[in-house]
Amino acid sequence: MHTNHIVPPRVYYAIFGILMLCTYLTVQIAFFDLGPLNVVAALTIAVFKATLVVLFFMHVKYSTKLTWAVVLGSVFWLGILLALTMSDYLTRVWRTYG
Amino acid sequence: MWTGTPLFPEQASTMAGRVDALYFFLIAISVFFSLLIAGLIVFYAVRYRRRDPAGVGAAAHGGMALEIAWSVIPFLITMVIFVWSASVYMAISRPPDETINVYVVGKQWMWKFQHLDGQREINELHVPVGRPVKLIMTSEDVIHDVFVPAFRVKADVIPGRYTNLWFQPTKPGRYHLFCAEYCGTRHSGMTGEVIVMEPNDYQTWLSGGAPEGSLATTGAKLFSDLACNTCHRPDAQGRGPVLEGLFGKTVSLQSGETVTVDEAYVRESILTPAAKITRGFQPIMPTFQGIVSEEQLLALVEYVKSLQSLPVTEGTGVGEPTTRLPSPPK
Amino acid sequence: MTTALVPARHYLNDGYGIKSWLLTRDHKRIALLYLAGVTFFFFIGGAFAVLIRLELATPVGDLVSDETYNKLFTMHGVMMVFFFLIPAIPSVLGNFLIPIMIGAKDLAFPKLNLASWYIYMLGAAFTTYAIVTGGLDTGWTFYTPFSTVASTSAVIPAALGIFITGFSSILTGLNFIVTIHQMRAPGMTWFRLPLFIWSHYATSLIMVLGTPVLAITILLVAAERLFHFGFFDPAVGGDPVLFQHLFWFYSHPAVYIMILPAMGVISELVAAFCRKPVYGYPFVAFASLAIAVLGFLVWAHHMFVAGISVYAAMIFSILSFLVAIPSAVKVFNWTATMYKGSVSWQTPMLYAIGFIGLFTIGGLTGLFLAAVGLDIHVTDTYFIVAHFHYIMVGGTIMAYLGGLHYWWPKISGRLYNEWLAKFSALVIFIGFNLTFFPQFILGYLGMPRRYHAYPPEFQVLNVLSSAGASILGVGYLLPMAYLMWSLRYGRLASDNPWGAVGLEWNTTSPPPTENFAEPPEVTWEAYDYGSPVVEEHV
Amino acid sequence: MTVHHEESDINLRGVLGFGLGLFVVAVVVHLVIWGMFSYFNAREARHVEPEYPLAITQAAKTPPEPRLQVNPRQDLRDLRDQEDRILGSYGWADKNAGTVRIPIDEAIRLTLQRGLPARQENGR
């Protein structure tokens, strides 16, 4: 099992740097009018940052398959909640019952 | 004991037959599988009953073919049911293009209907047979639901939003209308009737000729029958406040507080007038508790509501202060 | 069969006194703490049910006021769902058996296990407080805006009670998942596990994934009531239907929390009382997982008339049909297990047979409801009430009783009176069907739910239902009585009175605190009746 | 040291495969339903001959006043706001008669200043 893998601190500093850079980027981008892409950009950067935290700070990159399954599962489930709920709200314009 | 106990609702709308057909199909499937499973397990329990206390069953570890069979067959059956029911659902959810529209407002714990020509009803809905009717509904407070079992239709009535429900009655008669979404204390009392009439009777009813007049006209009649108009009159002989245009406004009470004239206040004024005495008037109004019924109360309230303001004379409009005090009554 | 040898030291006499129970870390004792709790709340919920049925025997509201009736059915639903049925099998039988069945000494987090019992009792305390200070009248479903704006009852304490108890569920599920992954004995591979374990694993997935959404939703209701946030208030732009989405996202999977453990019990009972492996073991195992996963995709079938889009309604309808397939697979596999089995007619098997029949009927009526065109007519009527009582009472409670009877010798070291037990099972079966079958007819006729006064033409069917409820009530009192009696006066049980296969039968009745004298090593398949390796252990 | 628990665990590929399969099924379901919905919609949109062609069809109109009140609380709030606005502002009451409207606070102040009309003996 690789759960005892010790990550060298320089990796942490590097990730830290990228995260700060991304934060700066996301704030800057927000001040430009990209229309609907604003949300896309903001969320993409957020997902990217979260992925870095999960993989490196939380050691998932070096963890068991089970841990991967748990992480992916939680994201998938959140996706179910959002997707299926939106499938109601986004299609109400077509026709609602009642 | 069994007379008067129906076991199946009557079919009184064009959709009822379709819904019932689907229902019977599902019953058939259910009966089949229930008997199959129940029959098999009881049969096996008897046939393979343990005789030897140390007996062991004949292990069988399952065959792919059987597993696939009893996965695929239920899948196909359920898909058939799905397509059928989706078709019925689409039909129920889409009103035809030309309907008689009725506006409905549900509130705790009554239904108010208004027809396009102005007739208003409470807890009763008159419709003609053979023509599609669309209810355009909203709620004043919490979620309610209009349910007419004989028509097999139901739809939630939601505050802040309009929902629709349509049906086409096929048989004259009186049918239960229930509130089918729990809404508080008198949820079970929030019931009414849909009265389906022959076209001629419906026309008669529409023009107000039928005994069931609109609520406000009934109220008007009561107002004079009960001699309210002896005190509540706009001329100098009036001893009570002018009720024309009063509804919705604020009045000052003798106690100093101000109160808005809404349904509750009118109701209270009729039942316990001494409770809130309007400033500038003597407490001479008799109570009508026990003299008017609920229905009559509703009619009176509707009537007072419908009273339009009299032509404005100088300085008596809303919000215009006047330095003239109201004259004390004789 | 081994001789009846009661061990000198076992978990029940390993420490006396209230502290040894209230501060125990032993999963078996915690299971008994839960047993006390759930039984108590079952009888409270049952008392409310009795009052409901008494009121409904006449068409007018004469027994209790309408306000009281509204509180009665609400508290009946809340108590029965959150404080009885959701914890019953997992926290009693699951807690007791899971470590033993996988050959472990305890669950992964024993202190967390005890904490989850305290959390459960704390939540129950809040809810009981709500009951005694005026009650709750929102229905177990807490629909907005009624619960946030219009209800004048003890919504906030009850909501907090349910919120707190939810964490008990979450922690139990968490414990089970980690235990089943990490603490199986050597040789106990996934596909040698008893199906009881598979079911509880699937249940734990649901508990962990679904309950948090209930928690946040009920918290929002309490917050909206307190602070007038407006999430569900149309006056400020909120959507009352959003509450329903969030509520049912948990509450539909919750019903699978209530049935999957029962199905696990049935697998064990059928295998033990036919003395053969469950037919199609891997299919039954995967069907459990499929139910857990697919169960998250169907929630808006409770909202077909609530104002959702037609498109969404059709999506949820087709998915609801899909979730029925794994249940069908299980029922067929159990039936096939009985073929050429050595079928005993002892009480647990009677309950198992009852379950299969009644679950089939209840489940098939679920198909009526998934059929969206038909659900329009029957939603919010007694048809729904009948559907879920068939599955939850005719199904889960029968499985729970069957499991209690089956493992009673293991838990208590005593045997109960078989004839009384068989008689009670019969009384329960008859009472149950008499109570709830007429409700299908009532529902289709159009009698709405949550009505305490109804049109007189519905009375005869209601009277039948109430008569059945009284028989059912008596039926439940009987096992209470004779099981408790057996604790003192019942015959002592051997290690394996049923001649069944399973690690729990390889240890004493009752088991020692560490479950096994020697940690087991598993070299046989699940339910390997008749194999020489197993014979030696049985 | 002997292994005291079973090491083998879940098959991650199996789980991922199932998840992927589920996602695919979900997409297929959405497409199928979209297709069904469009088909049924088109069918329903067929114009159906009214059963009583001579019946006067009701044009899309709304009932006459007074309309059913939908949100009494809101109506009341609006009424109050409107009243407050009138109460607190200057304006013409009746231009022809030369009557002006002043804010009520002003009116109160002036009344206090000037006093109320006194009641005369033998008259009102």
Next chain:
Amino acid sequence: MSDVHAHPALAHHFDSLEEQKEAATLGMWVFLVTEVLFFGGLFATYAIYRTWYPDAFAAASHELDVTLGTINTAVLITSSLTMALAVHAAQLGQRAKIMVFLALTMALGGVFLGIKSVEYYHKFAEHLIPGPGFQFEKEHIRHAQIFFSLYFVMTGLHALHMIIGFGIMLVMLWWTWRGTITAEYYSPIEISGLYWHFVDIVWIFLFPLLYLIGRHAH
């Protein structure tokens, strides 16, 4: 069976520290799954109302202080760094270093909460707390209330989690100080770290979704 020198931290029902550590880690991950779904309900609510009222959300989001929000984001990310370094020190059994990094993490957490309180106070002063005192200058007053309700519930819940995290750090500090944490037995630090990183991830999403809507306008 158990060897004579069973580690003092080894629980009786586990056979090895390794097994115990794996169980603890898996347990914490499963708990984080529940937290994802717990916040998930709020994100779903957010998604729906933002779709319904994009203008109100943009206008309301303007009232939030981007500078403070950005600083807070940076602070929290830094605290994640210090937390990761604390775990690293724990893996090497460097007691002093663990305590330093834990203290730093707590300090940064404190800064975050402090800035948050300032923000909340500003909102209170500007009558933007939902409820009877709510007052939003622009026309779409009612829908802005929904944004602020979401803002307070989401950030409030997040802050509550941080306070709990703070408490956990305190306990970890104490355990480290008294010597319970060694290179052999550092899993409490590791799983506390997992919790803290999760709280950071929630904020990583909250920040753009709450503070950066429609910033390009004026």
